[in-house]
Amino acid sequence: MGETDNSTMTDGSGVARGSGVSLWKQIAEAITAEIAEGRLAPGARLPTEAELAERFGVNRHTLRRALGVLTEQGVIEATPGRGTFVKEVPLHYAIGARTRFSEIVSSEGRAPGGRFLSSQREPAPRDIAERLKIPHGTELLRIEIVREADGVPVVCGTHWYVADRCKDLEFLVAATGSITRALEALGLGDYRRLETRVTARLADETERTLLALPAGRVVMVVESVNGDARRLPIQYTRSRFAADRVQLIVKS
Template identity: 65%
Template sequence: MVQDDSLDVADHGPMTGERDGDLRRGSGVALWKQIAETLEAEIVSGARPAGARLPVEAELAERFGVNRHTVRRALGVLTERGLVEATPGRGTFVKEPPLRYPIGPRTRFSEIVLANGREPHGRFLGSQVEAATPDVARELGLSVGDRVLRIDTMHEADGVPMSCGSSWFVHSRCQDLDLIYAATGSLTRALSTLGIVDYRRKETRIGARIADERERMLLAIPAGRSVMVLERVDVDIAGVPLQWGRSSFVADRVQLIIKP
């Protein structure tokens, strides 16, 4: 928690009462607080819309005539208020409202993201043919040890990571699905290429926990952040199990909506 220390000498210039950039020095209000309030006003007014990238610390420090430590403290306040979010390797962005994510009989990530006015992207992370574990075999109606195809993916909206996870398919039915998905970035299109024209959600289970190291790296979130873990079973139009998957969603980037 950032301390509200308006008497922090390091945050003040000479007590002249003169303005420096957008700040008023000598007002008795810490400069980091004034910077936070100025940027917040720009966000609330729409001057910095949702998804907009903030200038880097050095640029903000030059604008306000302060050191980078003072800027960093101001950005910490905005992060705590849920107004901005820092993504490692990308910068600090005005936080988008949570993605409304309906879960119903027909749940498609790309369609959901497009309906929110954002650009979807599915990223292929890897695949492997492996023996079905007891959990996978139970969900897909197989015997333990049967060959299954595991596909690891992550999904983004406007370039912001939303989820990552794995899906398991009956290998004899979905050979080369991983290659097609890697080329198209769409599971629906990849399955259609194999003659599976439609599928529906049979069941979704939702849990939550603290993100592990791999999830933090893929989803660009700091230690201690929570993820919602969704386990799903999809079946084809004949009701035959098609895939079982487990995905981790960044908890504060997605709003799950359960549809009947």
């Protein structure tokens, strides 16, 4: 009785003090709502922290805590000197019989890219030989690769090719700059995915470097077997997708 009830007062900035909900939480929810409503588009730059703090009528530290929550959630991303940006929506990566990275990225209106890290020949280890239905120890061509969308690394992977089923692949890949086109040159244009397995775990040191991930982020590990038109296994892939940049879609 007689207490001032300010539980629903918002002083025009949308945040209510003494409401039982902390300011940083209210601000984080407000910004999330703006993004959800489309008033802040993916890739858009947020006002500076100083501006936002003034708009919400709080101290910059309080505002930063709100941004910290959103950063943890992977909703926004900040870089010193540049500003804070709404993260691009995750890539929708549909897994089907004909799954081509560059096609998927293009169809989402983003620029596919990537780089080759290494290629070498090695005998097939037990588990991979099993998947490729070849004898243990058969010579494989191993390629390490990172792929990007709009310059953002999305997935790093290791590809093992059955060497005598695709001769000179490494040179063709280097020449064409594309696995798809290299395989086309070998008459394996319509290779198809035969099997896919998905799991997920914390990114390790190497993956964090390749994918430019902060510590504690998750990768989805996708193993796939690809074959030629006659369903003869040609390639085994173990890819690690940055989980907060990709959504795998499996239609069934």
